[in-house]
Amino acid sequence: MLKYEVKSVWEQTDAKKQKLMHDFAKKYMKFISENKTERECVAAALKRLREAGFCSDFENGKYVAVLHNKSLFAIRKGKKDIAEGFRLITAHSDSPRLDFKQNPILESIGIAQAKTHYYGGILKYQWLARPLALHGVVVKKNGETVKIVIGEKAGDPVFTISDLLPHLAKEHVAQTVTKAFEAEKLNVVIGHIPLSKKGKDKQENPIKMQVLQLLHKEFGIVEEDLLSAEIQVVPAGEARFVGLDSGLVGGYGQDDRICVYTALEAFLEVENPEYTTALMLWDKEEIGSEGTTGASSRFFEYCVQDSIRAWSADSTMRTVMLASKAISADVHAAIDPDWQELHEKQNSSTIGHGPTLCKFTGSGGKYGANDAHPEYVAWLRNIFSEKEIPWQMAALGKVDHGGGGTVALFLAVYGMNTIDMGPSLLGMHSPFELSSVADIYYTKEAYKVFYSAE
Numbered sequence: 358m359l360k361y362e363v364k365s366v367w368e369q370t371d372a373k374k375q376k377l378m379h380d381f382a383k384k385y386m387k388f389i390s391e392n393k394t395e396r397e398c399v400a401a402a403l404k405r406l407r408e409a410g411f412c413s414d415f416e417n418g419k420y421v422a423v424l425h426n427k428s429l430f431a432i433r434k435g436k437k438d439i440a441e442g443f444r445l446i447t448a449h450s451d452s453p454r455l456d457f458k459q460n461p462i463l464e465s466i467g468i469a470q471a472k473t474h475y476y477g478g479i480l481k482y483q484w485l486a487r488p489l490a491l492h493g494v495v496v497k498k499n500g501e502t503v504k505i506v507i508g509e510k511a512g513d514p515v516f517t518i519s520d521l522l523p524h525l526a527k528e529h530v531a532q533t534v535t536k537a538f539e540a541e542k543l544n545v546v547i548g549h550i551p552l553s554k555k556g557k558d559k560q561e562n563p564i565k566m567q568v569l570q571l572l573h574k575e576f577g578i579v580e581e582d583l584l585s586a587e588i589q590v591v592p593a594g595e596a597r598f599v600g601l602d603s604g605l606v607g608g609y610g611q612d613d614r615i616c617v618y619t620a621l622e623a624f625l626e627v628e629n630p631e632y633t634t635a636l637m638l639w640d641k642e643e644i645g646s647e648g649t650t651g652a653s654s655r656f657f658e659y660c661v662q663d664s665i666r667a668w669s670a671d672s673t674m675r676t677v678m679l680a681s682k683a684i685s686a687d688v689h690a691a692i693d694p695d696w697q698e699l700h701e702k703q704n705s706s707t708i709g710h711g712p713t714l715c716k717f718t719g720s721g722g723k724y725g726a727n728d729a730h731p732e733y734v735a736w737l738r739n740i741f742s743e744k745e746i747p748w749q750m751a752a753l754g755k756v757d758h759g760g761g762g763t764v765a766l767f768l769a770v771y772g773m774n775t776i777d778m779g780p781s782l783l784g785m786h787s788p789f790e791l792s793s794v795a796d797i798y799y800t801k802e803a804y805k806v807f808y809s810a811e
């Protein structure tokens with residue numbers, strides 16, 4: 358066709374296909390409802406991989422390794438030697454949230470609160486006056502790890518950050534958003550009833566004491582144990598279909614668990630690939646990919662070295678890396694119907710129009726971009742068109758109006774072909790992000806095509 362056009366997936370699919378899309382979305386919704394931290398995502402992925410025969414030795418051609426319970430590498434031996442390169446998809450399992458500070462609990466004016474430090478890019482006001490849940494681990498001095506999840510089961514209490522009443526907000530509403538919402542006011546309500554002790558034994562901070570007592574009773578922990586804890590405050594509740602037609606999925610942490618889930622499923626479904634396939638789940642993407650479990654750490658490289666030693670000892674890492682192809686699987690921003698002016702429409706992605714390829718990220722004059730090579734984009738176009746995968750090409754927002762980066766840079770250092778690809782979201786980084794049922798399904802299908810392409 359002479360003219361290029363992007364079409365809605367919904368207009369190109371029949372009822373039977375759309376039923377498949379909805380069924381897949383339901384499984385995805387279960388995954389993101391149950392796994393709201395990087396640890397939970399990695400544990401769930403590891404379980405699926407182990408069930409499929411992945412283990413910690415290379416002999417059966419299906420290897421998996423986990424670092425610090427927060428990042429995961431899995432690799433499946435292909436028909437061709439690994440020296441001919443592997444096909445890699447990476448996604449990140451951390452999402453923006455509020456972390457408990459290390460000494461979090463305070464009592465003030467009839468309420469016990471937990472002090473937090475936000476993680477990743479959030480609009481702070483989106484976290485106020487809504488039900489929140491706690492997910493995390495407390496590691497005791499003796500090394501025992503206590504898992505905590507409160508606020509998800511029916512009947513569980515939830516937590517919240519109380520917001521200002523409009524009657525007293527006259528000055529507050531006149532401030533800029535950045536000034537109006539202070540990080541040190543993101544204190545989570547965690548208790549209200551004082552511990553009752555009469556007479557001489559009356560305690561200082563009785564509400565805090567009650568909270569500590571409840572924590573001790575339920576989890577066997579004391580306040581000092583919180584020093585070696587990671588407790589994450591996340592939106593409470595399950596992902597839901599959105600709209601009368603249930604065409605969208607609303608839920609927390611879709612950036613980037615939508616790619617974690619679709620990449621994992623694709624990786625598992627392609628059981629007998631031509632090329633060796635690999636899946637890497639990273640942590641810390643939302644705070645710059647630093648840290649032992651982030652994309653800038655050497656874990657990925659160590660795992661690749663081990664794979665080469667096991668399966669093709671005479672090959673060099675350089676040969677393998679240069680011959681490999683990668684997808685940095687991450688979400689993209691869809692044009693928001695209410696904020697269309699922020700996008701340059703001809704080069705933006707539309708929700709429900711298939712997964713988005715993003716040739717370059719970065720900001721300003723493409724600073725910080727990987728910028729995929731046209732030869733690679735052409736190869737992808739070809740494999741997707743052969744299998745009739747709907748997809749679109751987009752850049753993030755208008756030039757000079759913001760921007761952002763992904764982990765693509767950390768793959769590009771090895772010289773392997775790398776591009777960003779994933780579904781587009783509305784309300785990215787909010788407590789209730791929206792994705793299209795159509796895009797979820799076709800992202801998984803696209804990743805399958807990538808893994809199985811010859």
Ligand code: MN
Nearest residue numbers: 612613687688
């Ligand atoms: Mn992301």
Ligand code: MN
Nearest residue numbers: 612613643786
């Ligand atoms: Mn993000």
